[in-house]
Amino acid sequence: MSSESTATDPILPQATDLPPEALALVPPEEKIRLSITTDIKLDGLYGSAWLVATDKRLLAFSPDGSGPPDIVDLPLTEVRSLEIQDLYGSGALKARTQTTGQTVALFSKTLNAQFAPLPEELEKLVRQARPIADDEKILRGRIDRSYLKRRCERCGQVIPRRMGVCPSCLESSKLLNRFLAYSVPYWPLAAASLTILLLGTFIGLTPPLLLRTLIDDVLTPASTSAATAVGLPLLGPTSPSGALAYLVVGLLLINVSRNALGAVRSYLLARLGEQITFDLRRQVYRHLHRLSLNFYNDRDTGRIMASVTHDVGRLQDFLSDGLQETIRNVLTIIIICSLLFYLNAELAAYVLLPTPLIVLVTIRFGKLLHRIYTPLWRRWAGISALLADVIPGVRVVKAFAQEHREVDKFESRSQSLLEGELRAARTRSLFSPLMSFLTSLGTLIIWWVGGNKVLGQSMSLGEFIAFTSYMWQFYGPVESLCRLNHRFQRAATSAERVFEVLDSQPDVDDHPGAGQLPAIDGRVEFRNVSFAYEAGKPVISDLSFTVEPGEMIGLAGHSGAGKSTLINLICRFYEVDEGAVLVDGRDIREVQLRSLRDQVGVVLQEPFLFNGSVADNIAYGKPEASLNEIIAAAMAANAHDFICALPDGYDSLVGERAVRLSGGERQRLSIARAILRDPRVLILDEATASMDTETEAQIQEALARLVKGRTTFAIAHRLSTLRNADRLFIIEKGRLEEMGTHDELVSLDGIYARLVHMQTEMSRIRAL
Amino acid sequence: MKKPYALTDELNLLDAGTTYLYRDEFDDLVVKIAEAEPVCNVRVVRCFPISAGGRFIALHDNKDEELGVIADINALDSDSREVLADALARTYFRPQITAVYAITEEHHIPRWQVATDRGSRTFEIRSSRRDIRVLPQGRVLIRDADGNQYEIVDYRRLDSASLALVENQV
Numbered sequence: 039m040s041s042e043s044t045a046t047d048p049i050l051p052q053a054t055d056l057p058p059e060a061l062a063l064v065p066p067e068e069k070i071r072l073s074i075t076t077d078i079k080l081d082g083l084y085g086s087a088w089l090v091a092t093d094k095r096l097l098a099f100s101p102d103g104s105g106p107p108d109i110v111d112l113p114l115t116e117v118r119s120l121e122i123q124d125l126y127g128s129g130a131l132k133a134r135t136q137t138t139g140q141t142v143a144l145f146s147k148t149l150n151a152q153f154a155p156l157p158e159e160l161e162k163l164v165r166q167a168r169p170i171a172d173d174e175k176i177l178r179g180r181i182d183r184s185y186l187k188r189r190c191e192r193c194g195q196v197i198p199r200r201m202g203v204c205p206s207c208l209e210s211s212k213l214l215n216r217f218l219a220y221s222v223p224y225w226p227l228a229a230a231s232l233t234i235l236l237l238g239t240f241i242g243l244t245p246p247l248l249l250r251t252l253i254d255d256v257l258t259p260a261s262t263s264a265a266t267a268v269g270l271p272l273l274g275p276t277s278p279s280g281a282l283a284y285l286v287v288g289l290l291l292i293n294v295s296r297n298a299l300g301a302v303r304s305y306l307l308a309r310l311g312e313q314i315t316f317d318l319r320r321q322v323y324r325h326l327h328r329l330s331l332n333f334y335n336d337r338d339t340g341r342i343m344a345s346v347t348h349d350v351g352r353l354q355d356f357l358s359d360g361l362q363e364t365i366r367n368v369l370t371i372i373i374i375c376s377l378l379f380y381l382n383a384e385l386a387a388y389v390l391l392p393t394p395l396i397v398l399v400t401i402r403f404g405k406l407l408h409r410i411y412t413p414l415w416r417r418w419a420g421i422s423a424l425l426a427d428v429i430p431g432v433r434v435v436k437a438f439a440q441e442h443r444e445v446d447k448f449e450s451r452s453q454s455l456l457e458g459e460l461r462a463a464r465t466r467s468l469f470s471p472l473m474s475f476l477t478s479l480g481t482l483i484i485w486w487v488g489g490n491k492v493l494g495q496s497m498s499l500g501e502f503i504a505f506t507s508y509m510w511q512f513y514g515p516v517e518s519l520c521r522l523n524h525r526f527q528r529a530a531t532s533a534e535r536v537f538e539v540l541d542s543q544p545d546v547d548d549h550p551g552a553g554q555l556p557a558i559d560g561r562v563e564f565r566n567v568s569f570a571y572e573a574g575k576p577v578i579s580d581l582s583f584t585v586e587p588g589e590m591i592g593l594a595g596h597s598g599a600g601k602s603t604l605i606n607l608i609c610r611f612y613e614v615d616e617g618a619v620l621v622d623g624r625d626i627r628e629v630q631l632r633s634l635r636d637q638v639g640v641v642l643q644e645p646f647l648f649n650g651s652v653a654d655n656i657a658y659g660k661p662e663a664s665l666n667e668i669i670a671a672a673m674a675a676n677a678h679d680f681i682c683a684l685p686d687g688y689d690s691l692v693g694e695r696a697v698r699l700s701g702g703e704r705q706r707l708s709i710a711r712a713i714l715r716d717p718r719v720l721i722l723d724e725a726t727a728s729m730d731t732e733t734e735a736q737i738q739e740a741l742a743r744l745v746k747g748r749t750t751f752a753i754a755h756r757l758s759t760l761r762n763a764d765r766l767f768i769i770e771k772g773r774l775e776e777m778g779t780h781d782e783l784v785s786l787d788g789i790y791a792r793l794v795h796m797q798t799e800m801s802r803i804r805a806l
Numbered sequence: 807m808k809k810p811y812a813l814t815d816e817l818n819l820l821d822a823g824t825t826y827l828y829r830d831e832f833d834d835l836v837v838k839i840a841e842a843e844p845v846c847n848v849r850v851v852r853c854f855p856i857s858a859g860g861r862f863i864a865l866h867d868n869k870d871e872e873l874g875v876i877a878d879i880n881a882l883d884s885d886s887r888e889v890l891a892d893a894l895a896r897t898y899f900r901p902q903i904t905a906v907y908a909i910t911e912e913h914h915i916p917r918w919q920v921a922t923d924r925g926s927r928t929f930e931i932r933s934s935r936r937d938i939r940v941l942p943q944g945r946v947l948i949r950d951a952d953g954n955q956y957e958i959v960d961y962r963r964l965d966s967a968s969l970a971l972v973e974n975q976v
Contacts, residue, residue, distance in 0.1 A: 082895070084925030126855065127955040128899035132833075139832030146899075147953040148929075188932060188951050196915045196930045196951040205913035413974055416935050 060088050060099035068092035078144040080108040089143045091163050098142040110142050114167035120157050121178040154181045203534040210530035217533045220314045231306040238299035239369045246504040254500030256281045311358030319350045330546040331611045345539050349532035356529035367515035374508050381501050388487050392479040400520040410462045417455040477513045546613050548630050555629040558622045560587040560718040560749035566617035577603045578772040590750040592760030595769035601753045605721050639717030643724035645708035649693030652681055659715040675710035676740040702733030709740050722752040820874040822881035827889045835893050837865055850893045900955040906968035940976050
């Protein structure tokens, strides 16, 4: 066993289709460590080429049509750099030695996933072949990984954009079973609905049998029998008119009970569906709030919202509509089939003959319609996209006087939609009659074969009529079952998306045994903290500092330096990868999330207000606050005056569809919201970034009150806003590069001094 | 006398007569602009990769700073032109589809089997609406699920079998 060697060597990619010519290039004493097949040859044409690395050399073998293959043979000891180039539409791997440089592999973006780890593996081989100094950089460039998520991790299939889940790996029956398991708590309801469904279907199919009795036994009494008495079950012999009355009453009873059962059934099933979806929706929404920010960062908001509304709704639809229809259809088909065979086995066999043809044509027709309508939907979407684009931008259209052009654009799209609609209409008008002709085939057969039987006296007229009416009821369920797969698939897709949410685990969660964080003083400490949103791209590296209670810290640095991430870590929106964040000496992972966030107040750049009154918004973090406290908070935030000027004062509605507040006003409300909570640690993330100077002054004043006696972290691009800070932290590439007061840092003449200088320049330009 | 300001003064155009491009021994692109020192390892960026591939080509140094823009590749001397055309072809890999053999659809993902000027190829498209771009004169740009790009110069002039297949998708 080679367990020893696999323990030391990770499994490197090995091409399985290396041609013998390429193998011949490898000297017998060297071992192939890595090999990979690419899909673009070194001459730039599509085709297989190979890259092979042994302990000693890097080989590229690229066949070149009729000519000799392109071969690159580089001893590893000479390799000075390996560069992966992410080009437009392809990628390339370039190797350089002391004196030359060569492209050793070209590959399409389809192979990005395979090539992404390759340079690092090659670097290891180079390192084994020759010593590399610590400061010598061999690797250059990187591959864009954003496309990698587009294929299923399990099977490599492309994931459709609308679905977000891999259709090939979708295990419909498993998912739907899991969904149906939600009905278990309501089993009496489910059982009752099912029983009524069965009963109703059965009763609904009896009228043709009555019709048979009516015709055969009542309306046309057998001529051979002189007696006029008619034998009916339960009633014994009776006169034809009595029998007629009996049948009419029977039909009446059947119709009454069928409809009554239908009403009860539809109510019970709707209730079952509503109950289950209520449970599911509640569970999904609760779970969404348990999930960490990471979950939200990876997905778009619309998709998440759709899983609560659209997907859950579709599952309900499936349960209360699709599923019951399926059961009823299957049942109807079985009952009709057995009745037909019971009535006349021979004729039944004839009649069912065209069924496979109808199934086939229905499925074909469905596919054809899909093919015709897809481009049509696309054109429709084009028109809606145009509207969604132009109507909100109508001010720009008018300002540049481009109305005529927009009208032309719309008309040309309308025109192409018209053409598509006409083409679809042609196909539809051709195929719909064909479908109804096919379904009438069964009747034709009955008329011919059955009619002959009636003439030949081997079948009664009543049986014939009953047969015909069963036929009419037969094809509807068959056609509907043909569309079943599509329906199930759609429901399964929704189920998958819903369960994907439910199956996601929060990255940040209370650890078992996590205790309450007692009222804190506000000492915040970072101990060798490292963090990356995406493995391999550290945003915070080995960061350490201590902030004393009541201290105000200004965070500055270039955008993307890691300032907001630092704040996210204090709030524990994310878990640190290494090191620890401590509040009052306690690791924040060891305490309950709620008790931590209760003592942290946040004011963000974009003050988000919820639909509700001004008072509701101020008291958002402390719903039990008294009116006194609310007004006091508003006053402290310099918001009281403008609130009182609103027609409904503190009761004015704010949010999407209500009073339009200015950015500064909204910001002051969000400051009041933070003050009311009386947090020990306060975070100001660009709180005044988008304000004009006067508004900023008002907000600054409010903030000055807010920060008093609290540990404060303030991020600001405009450095003048950080003048009051006790200390400034200058963050650069996730590291604390400079620390001190404004004056200290200016005299240090480093990054901060440069930033200050640049901003002075900027304001000079602005003053122009 | 001071020249009046013209918007085109903003352009950082290179003088085609004094700009030379060549490959060094590392197979890297080098540009020599007028009397300045040659700049190694230059990257080419098309300003109009779709509508005007041969015009307005920006040259970037290895720190991604723009050195200047070549307004028209044809104004360069023939050696430089050849080197630049080759660099563009290496950087912008967008094969031209010459025939479409089949488009099959599975789970709403169209899979195209095509012939291109670079050989035959099979690829999948995630969303026909977003990833297929139809331009005037029947030009079609396609981006597949992995980010590869393809082009049909004029789909209306494809053979009839290909045309029927493509028409259903655009």
